[in-house]
């Protein structure tokens with residue numbers, strides 16, 4: 001029997017992990033985006049509705065990360081001219097928040113369309129389609145797409161599936177995030193980055209990335225957090241886009257967090273914790289800092305998603 005409808009969930013992600021700009025990332029268990037894919041008469045992809053975006057995201061295929069990813073799946077399968085798919089995008093993630101919103105829509109769309117067609121492609125084979133979608137928002141970098149599609153903590157040393165490595169997840173790791181009501185478009189956050197970096201800074205940054213990978217292999221949460229926080233290239237350049245970062249970091253650490261980093265391009269900040277109670281306290285403390293400045297903020301305590309995107313409804 002032909003499948004007429006498939007829905008997929010793709011989780012929020014944190015790119016960079018502080019020091020690993022454009023190469024490291026992890027998947028949060030929630031929140032995330034949902035994309036429903038349905039068969040339609042007209043060949044190709046159409047976006048029939050976007051829910052939960054306050055009308056801010058484009059329905060136009062070319063400009064929508066989900067639309068482009070879905071079309072790339074049809075192209076990979078050579079059926080763009082024969083099969084019609086209509087998408088409904090249900091946004092659980094705020095855009096321009098540093099939670100991988102554009103990547104989640106692209107991944108959910110690719111996974112849903114693949115499920116609709118009977119799962120002809122593996123996750124690895126879906127990667128190029130997901131990257132095509134993400135490129136609409138901010139170019140080809142797999143640090144959100146890889147954990148979103150595959151789950152866990154990932155290192156991407158290239159954009160092909162064989163260049164994505166799954167890293168160990170410390171058992172005690174739990175994250176507290178705070179998302180202030182401030183938009184930081186990724187393109188803007190990338191435009192402020194330096195084009196040249198002194199060699200000594202590169203040496204320090206490289207050492208800290210290596211330290212982070214080692215800490216993950218030893219499941220050492222405090223060392224992991226210290227390495228993540230040691231970023232000397234990206235955070236200083238973006239500091240002015242992240243209101244009250246220093247104060248939020250102090251508040252989370254006073255609550256017991258081991259470190260605080262910018263999630264992706266921000267403004268979401270993420271506190272690295274090793275027990276749920278600490279994460280609750282850290283999230284609460286971080287939210288209170290923003291509220292004290294009259295800025296609304298949402299705090300969350302989330303473990304890592306080991307599975308990444310998933311299909312959860314078919315008809």
Ligand code: HSE
Nearest residue numbers: 015022143186264265
């Ligand atoms: N690595 C990216 C950045 C993630 O920090 O610009 C945001 O898409």
